[in-house]
Amino acid sequence: MAEQKTVTFIITRQDGPDSAPYEETFEVPYRKNMNVISGLMEIRKNPVNAKGEKTTPVQWDMNCLEEVCGACSMVINGVPRQSCAALVDELETPVRLAPMSTFPVVRDLIIDRERMFDALKQVKAWIPIDGTHDLGPGPRMPEKKRQWAYELSKCMSCGVCLESCPNVNDKSNFIGPAALSQARLFNAHPTGEMNKSERLDGLMQEGGISGCGNAQNCVQVCPKGIPLTTSIAAMNRATNIQAFKNFFGSDNAH
């Protein structure tokens, strides 16, 4: 029988949140159409590194396996993306895997994306409709607008835009592009619009929209093709108008 073809993975590992990162190389048996996750599953099955030493299986995060949940984001050959959608046949070998550096590492390739959820809370990226009684149907949304808003709603908080952003780092408190665009999405919704100024207030707080430096990497790397920089410019306009209203306008600048 011919010798089994293998794929080399060089993985940046870290045993815990406070331990030092190190690299470990693995030779994984090749299978047709395999993705990075199936490579990681092979390592989990047989956790032996390229030197033939037994090691701990590499830990990673995943959920949907169809690029809609955002959990399996990692840096693959220098590019942040979802490992489920990264096909080995389309990658340069050796395949280098590393955790996204913007986020705290939990273990190996698992990162903690809590800051993204905090950012969504800051801009109130939801529509408060809970009531103790039936509030009746909400206002209708034009179909054309729905189709447009659907594109913004594809955001899965995967963190790729934060990873590529030069202004999201430990020296700045910038919340990143994802939440800025989500504020726009919910402000465009006919019911969400009723809480528009609260979301704009979130954008105007520290670490909000003023942290953007227009490097525009986010829109280039977004796996969902969300027009993040258009959202940011639109929210720049909206926050400026809100700021003027707050200062010069009436006492009811909702």
Added chain:
Amino acid sequence: MAVHRELFYRRLHSLLGVVPIGLYLVTHLVVNHFAVYGEEEFNRAAGFMGNLPFLILLEIFVIYLPILFHAVLGVYIALTANYNLKNYGFFRNWMFALQRITGIVTLIFIVWHVWETRVQKALGVVEVNYSLMESILSSPFMFWFYVVGVISTVFHFSNGLWGFMVTWGITQSPKSQKITTYGVVVVFLVLSYIGVRSLIAFAYGV
């Protein structure tokens, strides 16, 4: 509503870069261009600017304080970025990095330029006129220092105009942002020509 101090300072930073600093820069470069028409023409134009009424107040409120604020916050902004051109070599990411690099270069240039001209004049050491610039720029090192300084300043202003348009929510669509990019390239080329042409006139008298 809460006080949004960070937003206010960043917006003020953006505004001051264009009004008044950008307007002052354009005026300054255009007045310099009188050097091309001869020593007398330049001294007449510079003399008009240097004898404006309330000159010291104009200088403080239109030039010194805005530049000081823009520079202090600008250095902070430049130092809090995490430059990542290696992994993301996109055009706008380059502009992002160059905007911060030219900001620092421009600050060094302006400090030296103000020291050499305005401060020396205040100390009564020199007169600000054609022959002062001629003597400074006749040294090849200073000539090239000024060329780098002027181009860096003009780049920072031109690219800053693009950022201003986004920051104030004027250009939102990718198309409008792209066309503005072409527009600021023209601004960059025109102002660079005016600036460098004057330097050549001072240094070589042509």
